[in-house]
Amino acid sequence: MDEAVRLALVKWPNVPSCTGWLRLSRRGEWRVPEGPIRHAGLNAFIGRNYQPTSDGRWFFQNGPQQVFVSLDYTPLILRLASAEQLETHTGLPANTVTEAWLDEDGSLLLGCEHGVALLNDRDLAAFCARLEGDLEKQDAPLSLHWAGKAVSVGRIMQAEVAARFGFVSEPSL
Incomplete structure (x- = not known):
């Protein structure tokens, strides 16, 4: 602050x-x-x-x-700062991806040291090359290769995201 x-x-x-x-x-x-x-x-x-x-x-x-x-979705948005570096929409580097999820619309959510974040859709194509598995089959195992690590990719419904990760989409006083 x-x-x-x-x-x-x-x-x-x-x-x-x-x-x-x-x-x-x-x-x-x-x-x-x-x-x-x-x-x-x-x-x-x-x-x-x-x-x-x-x-x-x-x-x-x-x-x-x-x-x-x-x-509109998550409290943090990630984007590619370079081919090998993610950063939050506030400019913080995201050095570690620990979890990943695909929702029903094909949006990719990533867990990093700052919390859960939606990947900016402009960078989704670059990440598709890092996914391994069959995207068409809902029960097929998927993994994401990032920073020399393979991270399992789970499936999640958009309606479940806020409750699962403990944030409020429409705050009130």
């Missing part, structure tokens, strides 16, 4: 939280009702001050105010 945000929390401790204003898209874009936030500095500020509550609601600490984030 930014030092200026910490100081604002001390100065104004009772500012009410808000919901329904900020959301995270499946491609890792911060969106407000008017559309995606394009300002690089604001995107970086939100990313540095984005975190979960103990009950799985994700928020952006905007000075003294918690702005709860609606999630």
Whole structure:
């Protein structure tokens, strides 16, 4: 969390939280009702001050105010920073993939040191070359080869993701 945000929390401790204003898209874009936030500095500020509550609601600490984030899918989105490096939508390197799942629409979810994350669909084709097994058969074993390791790929339904990984897609106050 930014030092200026910490100081604002001390100065104004009772500012009410808000919901329904900020959301995270499946491609890792911060969106407000008017559309995606394009300002690089604001995107970086939100990313540095984005975190979960103990009950799985994700928020952006905007000075003294918690702005709860609606999630189009998962609280983190991964993308390829290079051919061999993943990073979160907030710019954190994801060095370890420990788990992987395919949902019913072919979206790939990855477990990493930051938690569960949806792989940005723009990078899905690059990952298909790393999958081994028959994608067409629901019960066929699949594995993902990443960073010199093979990780088993499970199947999951989108409707089960939030509960399974302990986050809230539509937070309320």
